[in-house]
Amino acid sequence: MTHTDSASPAPAHEIETEDHVALGEDYALTASFVEKVVDAADDGDGMRLRGLLEDLHPADVADLMGFLTSEHRAVVVQWLPPELLADTLPELDDGIREEVLERVPHLTLAEALQELDSDDAAAVVEDLEDDQREKVLAAMPEVDRAAIESSLGYPEDSAGRLMQREVMAAPQFWNVGDTIDHVRRQGEELPELFFDIYVVDPVNRPVGGVAISRLLRAPRETPLIELMEPINAIDVDVDQEEVAYIFEKYNLISAPVVDTGGRLVGQLTVDDIVHIIQEENREDILRLAGVSDEDRSSGVLEIVRGRVPWLGINLFTAILGAGVIAFFEGTIQQIVALAVLMPIVSAIGGNAGTQALTVTVRALATRELTSSNAVRTFWRELTVGLANGLVLSPLVGLAAGFWFHDWRIGAVIATAMILNLLVAATVGVLTPLTLSKLKFDPAVSSAVFVTATTDFFGFLIFLGLATIVLL
Structure with missing residues (x-):
């Protein structure tokens, strides 16, 4: 073409x-x-x-x-x-x-x-x-x-589906002059965009690549095998997310695509990869928010159908939190101040959990978080959660104690905040790690689960401590 x-x-x-x-x-x-x-x-x-x-x-x-x-x-x-x-x-x-x-x-x-x-x-x-x-x-x-x-x-979202079949290749025995003459003869048959000449063996398997910039600087009689450099060949069935990772890790601007027999069938260029990275990031952001793939052309009914199921799940988890509150109804009736302070505990836990979740999902997507450093990452986030609690809880505890003229209320909410921040760090890291281990997309449903967990345990810890200490 x-x-x-x-x-x-x-x-x-x-x-x-x-x-x-x-x-x-x-x-x-x-x-x-x-x-x-x-x-x-x-x-x-x-x-x-x-x-x-x-x-x-x-x-x-x-x-x-x-x-x-x-x-x-x-x-x-x-x-x-x-x-x-x-x-x-x-x-x-x-x-x-x-x-x-x-x-x-x-x-x-x-x-x-x-x-x-x-x-x-x-x-x-x-x-x-x-x-x-x-x-x-x-x-x-x-x-x-x-x-x-x-x-x-080829499978959707695979390298084979993404590649362009137009590619420039040259046999091992050619020199620079042969290659340049061949490129000039191609005319309109040249790929729209290419950065490398792939050197192939007699059965069309790529054995190296020569950058166009290096080719043009070399004398015409220089053999290609003296100029070629190692290449990162990509199999046709590799997923597009894996392809983007390979390009990013090795700073590639193009890469050959090979079939199951290792034969050259096409190429991928950096313009394709930029699109993939944007697409994958967009999907992760939308999934974290429980939103389906929407764009400017999406109709109202289509958007509603995509959002209602997640809102329904959110509603169910909210009912679980309401159940905890109902269980401690007697405590709340006796100490009305608890109803005023409950949202603080759940909100700070939900925000901290979302922070840990976002960092973990991003690290998984960029391969910065693997089984080799998962434990270290977990303990780091747990330590961060504890440190945040030790910084914020005294401030909230003192304010609550002065507000309601009862130091015990301040101690209860301060302790509940620290414990809920530890819960938030735990679920914020373990939820996407577990989903990834089970071969599920860690971005899907993680936010709903993390928020539900921090709300549930936030109410349970705060009201439970209040019942023990204040009554």
């Missing part, structure tokens, strides 16, 4: 379409520009729309689509130049892309996909309905169709 390079974004003050500035100083689309596009779409002024959009970077067009209604997007898509449409499709949010694809004729879409690298084309085709996918693939040249079908044959 060939690809037409899009212009790199110019400084914000220089990006204008016709008589209107499109981007502000922060590289975000201006509200006035979006309004211009909406007005042109309302008027059905296609030429005006094309004039507004044709100089935008594909990423900015994709951003614009997120600000438009479904009706306005339907009009805008019709007037996007074919090359700009092709480059914009991979940049769109998944929900918006599915909607846009429904409105693009299959012949237009087939032509646009031929302008993309195989990884981007496969990502677009994946979102098509089965009948539309068949029509689009049937309208494409056999070579392009085979490349997309091959990519879709």
Whole structure:
């Protein structure tokens, strides 16, 4: 597949379409520009729309689509130049892309996909309905169709699905001059973006790589085997999160992808990895909050369906906490001050637990926390929890004692705070560690469990101590 390079974004003050500035100083689309596009779409002024959009970077067009209604997007898509449409499709949010694809004729879409690298084309085709996918693939040249079908044959979120099949390789016996001449002859067949020439053996297994910058500095007669360096080959079935970790750990900008026989089948480049890292971080943040994958195109019902189950679980855990309070109803009736102070104990425990949980989940994601240092990490967080308690509890204890004129109340809440902070540190570390050990995503449901546990034990410890000491 060939690809037409899009212009790199110019400084914000220089990006204008016709008589209107499109981007502000922060590289975000201006509200006035979006309004211009909406007005042109309302008027059905296609030429005006094309004039507004044709100089935008594909990423900015994709951003614009997120600000438009479904009706306005339907009009805008019709007037996007074919090359700009092709480059914009991979940049769109998944929900918006599915909607846009429904409105693009299959012949237009087939032509646009031929302008993309195989990884981007496969990502677009994946979102098509089965009948539309068949029509689009049937309208494409056999070579392009085979490349997309091959990519879709790999597991979702695997290196095979993410890789681009366009890759530059050279046999071991070539020298620098042979390689440079070969690259020049490729013309439009060159990958859109590549940083290395992979040196392969007679059965197409990569044995090393030569950076383009090093290749261009070497004399033409230099053999490639004298220039090549070790490579980090990635198997096609490796998960994308593992791929991102490999790139980050070894500071890679590209890496070859090999099949089960070790043969070169494609490459991954750093632009793909940036997207993966953002996607994985976004998923972790949303899951920690008990929120499903949402974007600007998500409807109200879709968002509600994603959030209600977690709120229901939260409601159940809140009832457990209420049960503890009900159990000590008699104590609270006799000492009303306890009802005033209970939220302090639960709140400080919940916040401390969330802190420990966030740090632990992040450390697990970046491989900074493994079985080799899990015990040390646990004791460190427990010590931090104790230190926080020793700093904060005297302040709260003294304030409560003066407020209610009873030093025993101050002692009870101070002790309860220290114990609950220890509970928070314990569950904040052990919950994600346990889920990870059981092969579950540690970000899922951890926050709900940690908050429920700190509330439950916070009430139990505080009211239990109050019953023993004050009654």
